[in-house]
Every structure is written in structure tokens, then in C-alpha cells.
Amino acid sequence: xxxxxxxxxxxxxxxxxxxxxxxxxxxxxxxxxxxxxxxxxxxxxxxxxxxxxxxxxxxxxxxxxxxxxxxxxxxxxxxxxxxxxxxxxxxxxxxxxxxxxxxxxxxxxxxxxxxxxxxxxxxxxxxxxxxxxxxxxxxxxxxxxxxxxxxxxxxxxxxxxxxxxxxxxxxxxxxxxxxxxxxxxxxxxxxxxxxxxxxxxxxxxxxxxxxxxxxxxxxxxxxxxxxxxxxxxxxxxxxxxxxxxxxxxxxxxxxxxxxxxxxxxxxxxxxxxxxxxxxxxxxxxxxxxxxxxxxxxxxxxxxxxxxxxxxxxxxxxxxxxxxxxxxxxxxxxxxxxxxxxxxxxxxxxxx
Numbered sequence: 619x620x621x622x623x624x625x626x627x628x629x630x631x632x633x634x635x636x637x638x639x640x641x642x643x644x645x646x647x648x649x650x651x652x653x654x655x656x657x658x659x660x661x662x663x664x665x666x667x668x669x670x671x672x673x674x675x676x677x678x679x680x681x682x683x684x685x686x687x688x689x690x691x692x693x694x695x696x697x698x699x700x701x702x703x704x705x706x707x708x709x710x711x712x713x714x715x716x717x718x719x720x721x722x723x724x725x726x727x728x729x730x731x732x733x734x735x736x737x738x739x740x741x742x743x744x745x746x747x748x749x750x751x752x753x754x755x756x757x758x759x760x761x762x763x764x765x766x767x768x769x770x771x772x773x774x775x776x777x778x779x780x781x782x783x784x785x786x787x788x789x790x791x792x793x794x795x796x797x798x799x800x801x802x803x804x805x806x807x808x809x810x811x812x813x814x815x816x817x818x819x820x821x822x823x824x825x826x827x828x829x830x831x832x833x834x835x836x837x838x839x840x841x842x843x844x845x846x847x848x849x850x851x852x853x854x855x856x857x858x859x860x861x862x863x864x865x866x867x868x869x870x871x872x873x874x875x876x877x878x879x880x881x882x883x884x885x886x887x888x889x890x891x892x893x894x895x896x897x898x899x900x901x902x903x904x905x906x907x908x909x910x911x912x913x914x915x916x917x918x919x920x921x922x923x924x925x926x927x928x929x930x931x932x933x934x935x936x937x938x939x940x941x942x943x944x945x946x947x948x949x950x951x952x953x954x955x956x957x958x959x960x961x962x963x964x965x966x967x968x969x
Contacts (some may be wrong), residue, residue: 712749760882821915
């Protein structure tokens with residue numbers, strides 16, 4: 619069963635308005651909740667948020683999946699909408715703190731609000747075992763399971779947007795989920811952006827360290843997360859790259875939703891790589907690597923990029939960025955790259 623419920627409205631406007639008013643102060647809630655959120659700013663207009671739900675069939679089970687949608691509230695906005703983005707989260711945190719973090723005076727902290735202001739219809743989901751989605755099945759929610767979640771959610775979204783193909787973004791294990799989904803369902807993807815991706819794991823110091831805890835990850839379908847673990851996401855590679863002013867608020871938002879997450883993606887990234895076959899990803903693809911990323915080794919990604927068959931592809935190294943690009947000091951560069959690639963016109967001549 620599919621359903622949706624309008625939850626809130628956030629300030630919004632044109633891209634020029636956003637850049638001019640990025641430092642404006644406004645009141646904001648830390649997380650979308652089942653109460654109306656209203657934030658007003660003369661410079662920014664309104665972005666509306668609504669929760670949606672769909673069901674994934676997994677064997678004989680029905681798995682409820684949570685989605686969160688943000689778009690311009692103005693009725694006239696639909697006529698100039700630039701496409702539908704689906705954001706896919708990584709291993710250790712649910713979707714809304716990553717993509718819709720609400721901070722007073724920091725409208726740019728919400729990636730979804732920013733891209734709604736650019737004119738996109740934006741969505742994110744909690745994969746099975748995360749956030750508000752079902753956690754009842756005795757599974758560790760591996761990469762393949764997450765790709766199934768994206769498939770179920772994409773089917774729902776395509777019914778809401780008139781069948782328009784998706785602009786798909788995933789980061790870290792979210793990039794693996796998104797990439798595997800694109801392998802299986804290229805007909806649903808207009809453009810694919812893979813951030814902080816890993817292919818074989820060769821040259822990754824972070825994954826080498828993670829392998830030392832394999833026995834722990836194999837012993838349980840879930841692992842605990844706490845404030846120190848969340849802080850380590852920002853500090854493990856190159857701490858100076860991260861915007862430390864938002865770390866505690868980000869941790870607050872994550873821990874308000876859950877204090878444990880599945881182990882499946884950690885196991886896949888430590889022992890089961892590669893899970894993607896670049897030669898089977900036929901859609902236009904952007905590979906994004908932070909300069910200091912300890913998971914996404916440059917040569918590993920260069921080899922992956924070379925095997926992508928679609929000539930409409932780009933590989934970009936983002937300077938001054940580690941693993942968490944949208945939470946870096948250089949986040950505006952990330953927004954620019956994504957907007958540029960997602961808004962890029964299709965080639966007229968392809969040979």
C-alpha cells in the first residue's frame with residue numbers, strides 16, 4: 619500500500635535568491651516529524667515537505683519503506699521543475715539528517731531544500747533497517763537489499779511524477795546501492811551520480827581498518843552507533859575538510875532517530891567487493907571523489923570509470939573534500955557539480 623502525508627513547508631526560492639540569502643536567519647526544526655513545520659523568510663519563499671510510504675515485497679514479507687519529499691510550494695513551480703532527484707544514504711545514518719538537516723540560520727545545510735530551490739523535485743528514502751523504515755526482518759540489509767529498496771521506492775516515485783526518469787545520487791554505500799539499482803533498472807534512470815564510491819576496495823585504508831572487526835559484524839545483523847562514531851565520520855580522513863560547526867547538530871539528528879544500524883553494507887564493503895559491474899551501468903554517470911577520501915581510492919575509481927560504456931560520463935576529483943562531501947567546508951562545490959551534471963542537456967549528436 620502506498621500513501622503520503624504533507625508534513626511541512628520550508629523557505630525556498632530561486633537559485634539566485636538562495637545564494638543571496640544563504641546567511642539569512644530563520645527558525646527550523648531539526649528533523650521532519652509528524653507535525654507541521656513552517657519556516658518563513660522573505661528572501662527564500664517556501665519549500666514544502668511531505669512524508670510518503672510504500673511497501674517492498676521480500677519473499678513472503680511486506681517491508682514498509684519511508685520516503686521524504688521536498689519541492690517548491692508554489693503551484694506555478696511544477697511548470698518549471700527541472701527533474702526528480704532521489705538521494706540514497708550510506709551505511710551509518712538514516713536519510714533525513716544527511717539530506718535535510720535543518721539548522722537555524724543555515725538554509726544551505728539542507729541539500730534537499732537547496733535543490734528544491736534550484737527547481738528540482740527531491741526525494742530521499744530510509745533503506746530497510748534504517749530510520750523510519752521497517753526493521754522487523756532478521757536480515758543485515760546488505761547492498762543488494764538496499765538496491766531492492768531503491769527499486770520499490772523508484773516505482774512509487776515514477777507514479778507521482780508522471781513517469782519521468784530519475785536523477786539518482788548515492789554516497790558511500792548509498793552509491794553502491796544506487797549503482798546496483800541502475801544496473802538492474804537502467805530504464806528508470808536519467809542520470810546517475812556516485813559519490814565516495816568504492817569498487818574493489820584496493821588502496822582503501824578505511825576498509826583495511828574495518829576488516830579488523832569482521833567477526834563483530836558477522837556475529838550480528840545490527841551494530842550500535844553513538845556520538846563518537848558519528849564524529850569519526852568527519853574526522854577519520856582529513857578533519858580540516860569537514861564543517862565542524864554542524865557535527866553536533868548532525869549527531870543529535872541521527873541519534874534522535876536510531877542508535878543502531880544494519881551490518882550488511884559494512885560486510886559487503888569489507889569482504890564482498892566488487893558488488894558493481896561498471897560495464898553493466900549503461901546510463902550517463904558522474905563519479906565524484908573527495909581529494910582525501912579514505913574509502914574511494916583514486917586508481918580504483920579510475921579503473922571503474924574507464925569501464926563505463928556510456929560516453930556521457932565524468933570523473934571529478936573534488937579538492938579539499940574527504941568522504942562526506944555535502945558536510946564539507948566545500949559543500950557549495952558539491953552542489954554546483956551535481957546541479958551542473960543533473961541539468962546538463964542530452965547530446966544532440968551521439969555518432
